[in-house]
Every structure is written in C-alpha cells, then in structure tokens.
Amino acid sequence: MPSANPFASSPMLLLNWSRQDPERRIGFSPGRFTAPNKLLSMIIGVVATVVFYAGLYLSVTISADLQWLLDMFTKRGPCPYPTMFFFFWALSMMFFKWRKLAVQQQALALPLMPQQPDFELTPATARALRERMSGIVDNPNHFILLNRIDLALANLHNIGHTADVAAILKIQAENDEAQISSSYALTQGFLWAIPVLGFIGTVLGLGQAIGAFGATLRAGGDMVALRKSLESVTAGLATSFETTLVALLCALVLQLIISWLQTRESEFLDACNEICHKNVAGKLRLAAH
Numbered sequence: 001m002p003s004a005n006p007f008a009s010s011p012m013l014l015l016n017w018s019r020q021d022p023e024r025r026i027g028f029s030p031g032r033f034t035a036p037n038k039l040l041s042m043i044i045g046v047v048a049t050v051v052f053y054a055g056l057y058l059s060v061t062i063s064a065d066l067q068w069l070l071d072m073f074t075k076r077g078p079c080p081y082p083t084m085f086f087f088f089w090a091l092s093m094m095f096f097k098w099r100k101l102a103v104q105q106q107a108l109a110l111p112l113m114p115q116q117p118d119f120e121l122t123p124a125t126a127r128a129l130r131e132r133m134s135g136i137v138d139n140p141n142h143f144i145l146l147n148r149i150d151l152a153l154a155n156l157h158n159i160g161h162t163a164d165v166a167a168i169l170k171i172q173a174e175n176d177e178a179q180i181s182s183s184y185a186l187t188q189g190f191l192w193a194i195p196v197l198g199f200i201g202t203v204l205g206l207g208q209a210i211g212a213f214g215a216t217l218r219a220g221g222d223m224v225a226l227r228k229s230l231e232s233v234t235a236g237l238a239t240s241f242e243t244t245l246v247a248l249l250c251a252l253v254l255q256l257i258i259s260w261l262q263t264r265e266s267e268f269l270d271a272c273n274e275i276c277h278k279n280v281a282g283k284l285r286l287a288a289h
Helices: 037-060 063-075 082-109 124-137 144-159 164-180 185-219 223-288
Strands: none
Touching: 037 082, 037 144, 063 082, 063 185, 063 223, 082 144, 082 185, 124 164, 144 185, 144 223, 164 223, 185 223
16 A cells, blocks of 8 residues: 655755855856856956966966967957957856756756655645655756756646646756757857857958068068068968967867767756656556556
8 A cells, every 4th residue: 555654754955056056156146057147157258368368478478488379369460369258258158057067967866756666646745745845955946857847746736637747747848958958059159259250360361461462572672671571471371370270279179068068968858857757757657547
C-alpha cells in the first residue's frame, strides 16, 4: 500500500539562488536563468579592455622586444580598440553564463520526489510536492528545472487534469530552449561585428598603402622621399594584415567558447527533460491506473 505521508520528513534548504547567483551576489539585477546581465558584462568589458592596454604599455617598459605587440594594437588604426572591447564584453558574458549554468545544474541533484517506490503524483499530492520544493530552494521559479515542474504541478493541483501536465512540460521545455537560445543573441552579434571590424581595418590599411604607393611613384629619384613613402606603404600593409589577424583570432576564441557553452546548456536541458519524464510524467502514468 502507498505510504500514508511521503512528505513526512521536510528537507532543509539545499539551494539558495539569491546567494549563489553570481550577478545577484555583487549587487546587479540578474538575467533570466542563464542569461547574463548585459550592463554588468559591458562594464567588465570596459575595465578588461583598459587593463589589457595598460598591460601592453607596461610590457614594453619591461621589455623593449615587445614593442611589436604594442604596435599591433595601438598603431594599426582605430579598429583594434572596438575589436578588443567587443571581445572582452563577450568573454564576460560567457563567464557569467558559465557560472549561472553551474548554479542551474545543482538543481538536477535535488531530492524533488519522495523516495517511496509506490508514490503516485496526483492532484492531491501536487500541492504537497510544491511545498516540498519551496522548502528545498528559496525560489523554484529561478531554476529552469524547478520552474518547469512547478508550472506543471500548479496546473495539476488547480485544474486536476493529469492529461494536461505532459503538454505543459513539453511547451515549457520549448520555451526554455528558446530563452537560452535568445541569450546568445548579443554574443552572436559580436561574432559578426569583430571580423567586420577586421575587414574594415584591411580596407583602411590597403587604402593607406595605395595612397603611399602613389607618393612613392611621384618621389622619382629622391631617395629620402622614396624611403619615407615606402615606410608608409609598409605601415599600411601592416594595418591591413594585423587588424584582420587580431579580429579573426578573437572571433575564433569566442566561437570555441560559445560552442562549448551551447553544448553544456544543451546537455543540461536534456537532463531536465529526462528528470521531468521520469519523476513527473512517469508518476502520472502510475496515478492514472
């Protein structure tokens, strides 16, 4: 026979979103689920860019052999500056997504359901299960998995139609996937903008080189003028190639990090689907007999 009260032992608070969310902990309004706060990420991007350029200047004072590295980022036109800013802004967003995902993953290990093998999820037990979740975490609605289950249980408790629960879980799973996908919109924009900035630098550098080459032709046999104009040609070519190199390297690093995070989040959503199927939809089938 089913246990008289599967909720007799109330677990202690196991997960506190208010204290564990990385953005909330430093006093900023957090993004939804794994979405980062864009303002906070932008501020960190600005600071990181300033620190990066300060480090370049400091490195030259330590070793003059690194002058070429400083020149690559400071004497190749205006494009490297926004390139590095967008790069660090995107990196900070990916960092917060990674930490917020780690908080979300902790919900996978929570003891959501009573361990009795004969437990059945019915409209009568749905309310007790929601209260159980509220005792385990400070706010279930801040967690992808718990929010999905809570919506399904609320429908089951208030309406009493077990057939609707599976449909609600499916719809919410699609909504979660769409929400996570949309959280990459800005970083995808950076992935587009950074190579474009590199190509703009290429055009500017080639324009500079071509203009300087015209001056070279006009110099004739004047070796001093010829040498100066050739220096302008090589500087334009350096701008052309190095701005593109910097932009493509930044875009490559971002693409690898984004792909890795997307894979992690996809695996997390698959785990959420499995838990909902096993602990919610599976229990409903038991209750239907």
